[in-house]
Amino acid sequence: MIRYFLACLSMIIALVASPSIAEQLEEQANELIDTALQSDLSWEILESLTTEVGPRLAGSPAEARARDWAVAKLSKLGFSNVHVEPFSMPGWERGNISIKVGEPYSQPLTGTALGKSVGTPVGGLNAEVVRFANYAELLTAKEGSLIGKIAFIDGEMVRTQDGAGYRLAGPRRWSGPYEAAKRGAIAVLIRSVGTDINSRTPHTGGTTYGDDAPRIPAAALSNPDADQLARLLAIKPGLTIHFTQTSRILTEVQSGNVVAEIPGSKFPDEVVLLGAHLDSWDNSTGAQDDGSGVAIVTAAAKIILDHGQPERTIRIVLFGAEEPGLIGARAYLKAHENNLDQIMMVTESDFGAGRVWRMDTGIAKTDEEKADRILAVLARLGVTKGLRTATGGPDVSVLSAAGTPAITLKQNGWNYFDIHHTPNDTLDKVDPEDLKQNTAVYAGFAWMVANIKGGFNRPQN
Amino acid sequence: MIRYFLACLSMIIALVASPSIAEQLEEQANELIDTALQSDLSWEILESLTTEVGPRLAGSPAEARARDWAVAKLSKLGFSNVHVEPFSMPGWERGNISIKVGEPYSQPLTGTALGKSVGTPVGGLNAEVVRFANYAELLTAKEGSLIGKIAFIDGEMVRTQDGAGYRLAGPRRWSGPYEAAKRGAIAVLIRSVGTDINSRTPHTGGTTYGDDAPRIPAAALSNPDADQLARLLAIKPGLTIHFTQTSRILTEVQSGNVVAEIPGSKFPDEVVLLGAHLDSWDNSTGAQDDGSGVAIVTAAAKIILDHGQPERTIRIVLFGAEEPGLIGARAYLKAHENNLDQIMMVTESDFGAGRVWRMDTGIAKTDEEKADRILAVLARLGVTKGLRTATGGPDVSVLSAAGTPAITLKQNGWNYFDIHHTPNDTLDKVDPEDLKQNTAVYAGFAWMVANIKGGFNRPQN
Numbered sequence: 038m039i040r041y042f043l044a045c046l047s048m049i050i051a052l053v054a055s056p057s058i059a060e061q062l063e064e065q066a067n068e069l070i071d072t073a074l075q076s077d078l079s080w081e082i083l084e085s086l087t088t089e090v091g092p093r094l095a096g097s098p099a100e101a102r103a104r105d106w107a108v109a110k111l112s113k114l115g116f117s118n119v120h121v122e123p124f125s126m127p128g129w130e131r132g133n134i135s136i137k138v139g140e141p142y143s144q145p146l147t148g149t150a151l152g153k154s155v156g157t158p159v160g161g162l163n164a165e166v167v168r169f170a171n172y173a174e175l176l177t178a179k180e181g182s183l184i185g186k187i188a189f190i191d192g193e194m195v196r197t198q199d200g201a202g203y204r205l206a207g208p209r210r211w212s213g214p215y216e217a218a219k220r221g222a223i224a225v226l227i228r229s230v231g232t233d234i235n236s237r238t239p240h241t242g243g244t245t246y247g248d249d250a251p252r253i254p255a256a257a258l259s260n261p262d263a264d265q266l267a268r269l270l271a272i273k274p275g276l277t278i279h280f281t282q283t284s285r286i287l288t289e290v291q292s293g294n295v296v297a298e299i300p301g302s303k304f305p306d307e308v309v310l311l312g313a314h315l316d317s318w319d320n321s322t323g324a325q326d327d328g329s330g331v332a333i334v335t336a337a338a339k340i341i342l343d344h345g346q347p348e349r350t351i352r353i354v355l356f357g358a359e360e361p362g363l364i365g366a367r368a369y370l371k372a373h374e375n376n377l378d379q380i381m382m383v384t385e386s387d388f389g390a391g392r393v394w395r396m397d398t399g400i401a402k403t404d405e406e407k408a409d410r411i412l413a414v415l416a417r418l419g420v421t422k423g424l425r426t427a428t429g430g431p432d433v434s435v436l437s438a439a440g441t442p443a444i445t446l447k448q449n450g451w452n453y454f455d456i457h458h459t460p461n462d463t464l465d466k467v468d469p470e471d472l473k474q475n476t477a478v479y480a481g482f483a484w485m486v487a488n489i490k491g492g493f494n495r496p497q498n
Numbered sequence: 499m500i501r502y503f504l505a506c507l508s509m510i511i512a513l514v515a516s517p518s519i520a521e522q523l524e525e526q527a528n529e530l531i532d533t534a535l536q537s538d539l540s541w542e543i544l545e546s547l548t549t550e551v552g553p554r555l556a557g558s559p560a561e562a563r564a565r566d567w568a569v570a571k572l573s574k575l576g577f578s579n580v581h582v583e584p585f586s587m588p589g590w591e592r593g594n595i596s597i598k599v600g601e602p603y604s605q606p607l608t609g610t611a612l613g614k615s616v617g618t619p620v621g622g623l624n625a626e627v628v629r630f631a632n633y634a635e636l637l638t639a640k641e642g643s644l645i646g647k648i649a650f651i652d653g654e655m656v657r658t659q660d661g662a663g664y665r666l667a668g669p670r671r672w673s674g675p676y677e678a679a680k681r682g683a684i685a686v687l688i689r690s691v692g693t694d695i696n697s698r699t700p701h702t703g704g705t706t707y708g709d710d711a712p713r714i715p716a717a718a719l720s721n722p723d724a725d726q727l728a729r730l731l732a733i734k735p736g737l738t739i740h741f742t743q744t745s746r747i748l749t750e751v752q753s754g755n756v757v758a759e760i761p762g763s764k765f766p767d768e769v770v771l772l773g774a775h776l777d778s779w780d781n782s783t784g785a786q787d788d789g790s791g792v793a794i795v796t797a798a799a800k801i802i803l804d805h806g807q808p809e810r811t812i813r814i815v816l817f818g819a820e821e822p823g824l825i826g827a828r829a830y831l832k833a834h835e836n837n838l839d840q841i842m843m844v845t846e847s848d849f850g851a852g853r854v855w856r857m858d859t860g861i862a863k864t865d866e867e868k869a870d871r872i873l874a875v876l877a878r879l880g881v882t883k884g885l886r887t888a889t890g891g892p893d894v895s896v897l898s899a900a901g902t903p904a905i906t907l908k909q910n911g912w913n914y915f916d917i918h919h920t921p922n923d924t925l926d927k928v929d930p931e932d933l934k935q936n937t938a939v940y941a942g943f944a945w946m947v948a949n950i951k952g953g954f955n956r957p958q959n
Contacts, residue, residue, distance in 0.1 A: 088729045091605030099605070144552030144560070144783075147921060237782070237921035238698065261924040265783070268549045321698070322605075322726070460608060460698035463722040 062488055065344070066414045066481040072340050073477035079329075079336035080469050082110065086331060087322040087464045094319040095358035095365075096128040096290035103315045107295040107331070107355050114339045116297035116353070124368035126358050128290035129153050131241075131319055132283030134256060135161065136226070139277035142269055148226065148256040149320065150284040151210060152243040153361055157254045161281030162187075162223060168270050172209040175216055184221030187278055188213070189270070191263060196232045199395070200388065200450045206230045214255035215247045224280050225255040228263035233455040237261055241318050242458040243361050254282045292316070292357035294365045299338060301487065303348035309486045310352050310441075311338060311479065312385035312433045314359035321462035325453065329467055329475070330386035331355055337479035347487035349381065356432040359387070366432035370439060380441045382486045382493050385430025386479065390467045391449030393478040396420050397427035399443035401494040408444065411485040418478050423447060442493040444486075446478055523949055526805070527875045527942040533801050534938035540790075540797035541930050543571065547792060548783040548925045555780040556819035556826075557589040557751035564776045568756040568792070568816050575800045577758035577814070585829035587819050589751035590614050592702075592780055593744030595717060596622065597687070600738035603730055609687065609717040611745040612671060613704035613779065614822055618685065618715045622742030623648075625684055629731050633670040636677055645682030648739055649674070650731070652724060657693045660856070661849065661911045667691045675716035676708045685741050686716040689724035694916040698722055702779050703919045704822050715743045753777070753818035755826045760799060762948065764809035770947045771813050771902075772799060772940065773846035773894045775820035782923035786914065790928055790936070791847035792816055798940035808948035810842065817893040820848070827893035831900060841902045843947050843954050846891025847940065851928045852910030854939040857881050858888035860904035862955040869905065872946040879939050884908060903954040905947075907939055 073079075086106060093103040104121055111119045129152065136146040150156075164187045169175040171192035190209040195202035207230055214225040229240035239259040246252045258266060270276055295315060301307060313330030317323020338353050356365035373380070396415065398408045405425070412422055428434035429443030437443035456462045486493070534540075547567060554564040565582055572580045590613065597607040611617075625648045630636040632653035651670040656663035668691055675686040690701035700720040707713040719727060731737055756776060762768060774791030778784020799814050819825035834841070857876065859869045866886070873883055889895035890904030898904035917923045947954065 084729070088726060089603055089733070091599075091603065091726075102604075138552075142550055142552065143563075235922070235924075235926050236697075237924065261922075261926050264926060265549060265552075265924070268545070272550070461696070461722075463696075463698065463726070465696050465722050465725060 062485065063414055066484045069340055069344055069480040069484050070418065070477040073337065073480045074473050076336065076340060076473065076476065078339060079332040079472050079476040082335050083324065083328050083332035083467060083472065084464060085110070087324045087328050091322050092319045093315065093317050093323065095316040095361050096126050096292050100292060100316050100357060104293055104295050107315060111295070111297040111335065111353070115342060116338070117300055118296065118298040121293040121295055122369065122372055123291060123293040124365065125289045126292050126361070126364045128287030129361065130285060130287060132156060132285060135281040136256065137279045138269060139279060142273070146258055146262040146266060147237050147239060148258045148262065149239040149241050150282055151214065151255040151257060152241055152318065153286065154244060154255045154282070154284050155252045155286065156282045156284045157224065157280055161279055163277055163279045164223060165275055166270065166278050168267065172213055175213065178220050180219065181221050183217060186222055187224045187226060187280060188217035188222040189266060190225065190227045191267060192228055194230055194232050194454065196451065198449055198451050199447060200453070202232070203230065203454060210242055210244055210257065212245065214244050214253055215250055218250035218253045222253060224253050227257050229257045229260055231260065231454050231457060231459065234260045238459040238461055240458045241320060245362065254280070256282060292365060294357050294369050295355040297353045299342050299347060299351040301348050301350040302346040305350050306379050307349040307381045307492055308352045308379050309349055309483055310354055310380050310383045310433065311483060312354045312356060312383065312430055314356040314365065314387060314432055316358055316360055318360055318458050320460045322464065323462055324464045324467050325389040325462050326457060327359070327387045329390035329472065332472065333386045333475045333479050336476045337483055340480045341484055347484060349487040349492065351483055351487050359432050363432055363435055366435040370435050377439055377441065380436060383429040383433035383436045383441050383443045384446060385433045386475065387430050388448040388450055389453045390472045390475055391451065391453065392471050392474045393418065393420050393446045394449050395423035395447040397423035397445040397447060398425055399427035399429065399437055399496060401442065401496045404493050407489050407493065410489070411482060414481050414485060415478055418474055420478060440495050442496055446482060448475065523946065524875055527945045530801055530805055530941040530945050531879065531938040534798065534941045535934050537797065537801060537934065537937065539800060540793040540933050540937040543796050544785065544789050544793035544928060544933065545925060546571070548785045548789050552783050553780045554776065554778050554784065556777040556822050557587050557753050561753060561777050561818060565754055565756050568776060572756070572758040572796065572814070576803055578761050579757065579759040582754040582756050583830065583833055584752060584754040585826065586750045587753050587825045589748030590822065591746060591748060593617060593746060596742040597717065598740040599730060600740060603734070607719055607723040607727060608698050608700060609719045609723065610700040610702050610781065611743055612675065612716040612718060613702055614747065615705060615716045615743070615745050616713045616747065617743045617745045618741055622740055623684055624738055624740045626736055627731065627739050629728065633674055636674065639681050641680065642682050644678055647683055648685045648687060648741060649678035649683040650727060651686065651688045652728060653689055655691055655693050655915065657912065659910055659912050660908060661914070664691065664915060671703055671705055671718065673706065675705050675714055676711055679711035679714045683714060685714050688718050690718045690721055692721065692915050692918060692920065695721045699920040699922055701919045702781060706823065715741070717743060753826060755818050755830050756816040758814045760803050760808060760812040762809055762811040763807040766811050767840050768810040768842045768953055769813045769840050770810055770944055771815055771841050771844045771894065772944060773815045773817060773844065773891055775817040775826065775848060775893055777819055777821055779821055779919050781921045783925065784923055785925045785928050786850040786923050787918060788848045790851035790933060793933065794847045794936045794940050797937045798944055801941045802945055808945060810948040810953065812944055812948050820893050824893055824896055827896040831896050838900055838902065841897060844890040844894035844897045844902050844904045845907060846894045847936065848891050849909040849911055850914045851933045851936055852912065852914065853932050853935045854879065854881050854907045855910050856884035856908040858884035858906040858908060859886055860888035860890065860898055860957060862903065862957045865954050868950050868954065871950070872943060875942050875946060876939055879935055881939060901956050903957055907943060909936065
């Protein structure tokens, strides 16, 4: 009897002491999270990139230096299969800008070219300005009504945690120049798409022309300058502006995506893809957009690498040329479309370094339980359950649109658009503790996905 | 007995109902304060100047437009003796700037020329950078130790309410280029003298060369750019920078002081001088520096004008060319030095539009009781007793140094140096309620000084 009792007891102890495989997974993820919360690695990577490379415009020599930096950094950290996947793209340079209000209120306004904007004719252009309270109002303007004029597209931007304000205010930048050109405008000025209403730093960012309208020069005014122009137009409708911009589109230039891996021990052909983008706009060191993302996914993967091999492959992809319109992501899709099934999960860190507060899923309904299991681990870091729709992030949205499962680890974007695409996007804006939380979330997440039983299936369309 | 009692009663009633002359003065000042607290006039003046004129660099056509604006505005408001007192001065223009870090960390830094700085040779200069942790450290460098080098003068700036941090950090801008040139430097970069440590907007402001050293080009880096340069120099001492600046000093240009008065009813030759300066740096609309001052003293005087004639003359002086070094103030002194005794009090609003929180006095000891009487009236507006030393303000310090009594109505400068001399000094930074408090303080103050029995005597030296 005693023997039987002891046998039972030892069995119970064994069960308690050695957790199930499932419990082991959670335990390992928690260890990774603990390590990440103590690690300065993501900060060191971010400081190194933003200091040693600085601004890194897509397709520029500086972006090439960023790729060199990334290859050196990823190799030194011990990742496998570190390489560049090159592609070509149209280049662009910002040039100079001058926006001057005409008589009797002669004064300069502060603005910056929208990304990919053409320049003005040499010597600039001089024209009457017509203000639209917002993008929707521009759309009501009749064809031909703006012939020979400069359209000024005003409008507010709402501060939101999840970035919804960007989707509302963004169209005046994305499509405003095209829509104004269709109506005859010869140039466009927009109020910056940004929440820093007191800052004289205009927000750049890509615009997209259409084939059925001329490509006209477009620039963003800082918020206080947009206020000033609105006040001046209230005093004197029909005010003219002299606008000179030397931005130009260049012939084909080189860019590339930088890739590194931790090969999976059991399912090397099942890939968990962690994305971020290497390029920044030229006007800042891109600390939040997207130096932070580069630092977060790299440090998270390195912490996993030091901890032990995952069953599935973890692949870092540092995309090139995200800012001009996901050019690197499209090149990546094209290069990998024949083995896209190998990509079992995509996510990307490209919304700054505010704390991750929500997890959105773009996965098969039958896999939601697995996502909940991951979320349970991340809950201690303040991550809440989010939407059942997710692209994974800007670059990887190209992959999830092609069918891969995706999960978005949503950063707190409350302050993101204060400095987004402005010169103010520098290292000092990133909070080291928030960066650690991000790294911990990505480490825990990637470990869980790379080891969870059954993995993730393609969501139904 | 009843008759006697009634007589006494009527005497008491008379005493209560008609206050003494002294009490009347306080009552009138309080009425002015009440009016000012309800009035939008100072805001309207500030909005008009910053919108319709915009930036107004000393000696520029824009400053001339500001004088035209001021003459029109002061005349329309009904002041007497509105006129310009012209003077000439050396002009200056900022030109363009390019600061590029050399290999292997090639990247641009954001900076702006210091006011009155010369430019670099055409094509710029390329030289090793030597960092000094602060201005004091530069002063310890030996003569000849900086030959052929660019001195980078770093240093912090302490945030203070009374502007003391400016006096501590300011010397690297005021004298840094001169001191570096004496030691052989060929150019100077300073960390901006500003408290906005997260902003990519460099602070301009005048520097002064000496006759015994070459005039070398000098610029200020924004705080994050100074951080970046410090980090880069820590990685690679001996880093080079390519610095091009096209700023230049111009031949003699015109400026002027704009004057307006409310003539005194009893002592027209006793003048209470309310100063502010009309010029701003070229990089902003100068809302806080010193559009607010122009608005405050003009609105305060207008509220007095509408209320009734003061016994002494109240004179508004809107100085030209304060920023390049009190040039208008010196011209004013020169033009009026033969009748300086007529100026019975000077004060100036030139520290933004934060609430007035302290009154400092530079007056005869025997007049301190009068100052206390004024302070008692201003106490309801939150003005506290300050130092027994005061210059009255930057421009009027030239007059108080020559012997006039002075009182400084000290504005709260806690946030002043976040935007001081930067593009961010725009209308949106001024709080309308704070501006009203200022106007009320100046109105109550000016009325009291212009009517107080005995006036103010010259302080002893």
